[in-house]
Amino acid sequence: MATSVDALRGVTAITVTPFDGAGAPDWSGYEAIVARMGEAGVQVITPNGNTSEFYALSRTEWQRANEVTAAAAGASVVMPGVGYDVGTAKDMAVAVQQLGAPLAMLHQPVHPHQSVAGWVAYNREIAQSAPGLGFVLYVKDTRIGSDALGSLFDACPNVVGIKYAVPDPLRFGEICASLGTDRVAWSCGLAERWAPSFWPLGAAGFTSGGVNVAPRLSLDYLAALRSGDQGEVRRLWALIAPFEELRAEDATARNVAVVKEALAQQGLCGATVRPPAGDLSPQQREQVTEILASWAEAGY
């Protein structure tokens, strides 16, 4: 598990799940996207994350996405997303182990009525059911602090990483200050734009959807963050920001469609998303074209 945990201190790609004209997954397009990231040296690849439209896939499609990823990922560590109710998440963890993947990313529960203690119990029960599998926990609730996370670190040696996705660097810094940065790998779960604000406070990696489109760009950005080259961080931050801003608009309605549109313009897959995810207007597609042109001009 140690090597896999090291990989979490890097770029974690969240895949897209491309669809064909009939609305079924396009597994050959998917494979090409994953293989390109593996060849580029992306540290971790996560099928079945939010950008993968996890909540719009069937259980059969969930399984197939994991299998295709494992076959195409090369040297990248495969970390499938698991989730839903406790029983389903446990079943998914078993399937991830059977696949031979070393890590799983446990989604935030979708239940509308959660307490901090209940969130801890949910994560503990699932992680303890598969002690041989490393878990990265997805934190999207500002109420989750160092007491909650510390109790999980104590109870579950196989909790090896945190994907922190609350847009509050001070809260993140407070948690890292209290728990230290050695016990688990801390990842900025809000992608490239937020990574610099989390980095000096304890983050050693970030998750990314954009890496599907430009693997080298995300990896160069990681290198800049690691080296502390402020000028290079700012240069690449400005290059990536318009893409992430477009993904964030309208309550992140087009988070997935922007990535797929860029991949479609690269000829790698179709651009469609499943409901309730949002589609792009012709004007937004044009914006994607302009962003890709700016990346090409910069050598990406």
Added chain:
Amino acid sequence: MATSVDALRGVTAITVTPFDGAGAPDWSGYEAIVARMGEAGVQVITPNGNTSEFYALSRTEWQRANEVTAAAAGASVVMPGVGYDVGTAKDMAVAVQQLGAPLAMLHQPVHPHQSVAGWVAYNREIAQSAPGLGFVLYVKDTRIGSDALGSLFDACPNVVGIKYAVPDPLRFGEICASLGTDRVAWSCGLAERWAPSFWPLGAAGFTSGGVNVAPRLSLDYLAALRSGDQGEVRRLWALIAPFEELRAEDATARNVAVVKEALAQQGLCGATVRPPAGDLSPQQREQVTEILASWAEAGY
């Protein structure tokens, strides 16, 4: 379907799913709670809503909850909750029809990246897959307005009700003013406390978790709202408010546990909830005791 739609202009009970000491559903406790509501004349009973811990139940438990409800509901209309991805929701709609229930409540999708058009497509695809089943759509997103709902009313004659659960009476009023109040039954999806603020603007019913505990109280409150007796509305509102306030605390962490604790104190079922839902402290259990005493004093 017409009689069922009339029932939506009333109290829609969202059941709790009680658990036994081993954590499995206690179906005989469940049956007793449903039967009491049926005998009291509650208009609609919804298994597998949020208060039912829908997102913590297995698919088998989902089915069983619907069956037990149908068997115990007496003259109440049964309206199971359906949801998740489009394929799963369609399968659930088929199962609801096989059970003979006339209506289904379609949960808000759990997908984190939604557009208004995507939300419309999600609801349309599911509703059109089961034209013989009446659907109540659950609105929790303030972006959903009269254009989105109007297009669904046009495309799906079997969309017969809206459970409006955005805490914004002006937005609700605007939508009802635009679409009228005849095409579907409008329900305040935020329970008893919010109902008076939605009522004069178009609501003709409300959903309730508290009705599990005190069926006659919710029905008397409905009668007061219908008759426009402001004094009686205010008297019952004040009686119900402390219960709903306790359920709303801490981002609704104990929404379910408060209802189950009250039922446990009535001797009807156990008080446990599944993770990630929150449990009550001894002090909060004491508050429930005090609220029940105040209801008893008022004749409930």
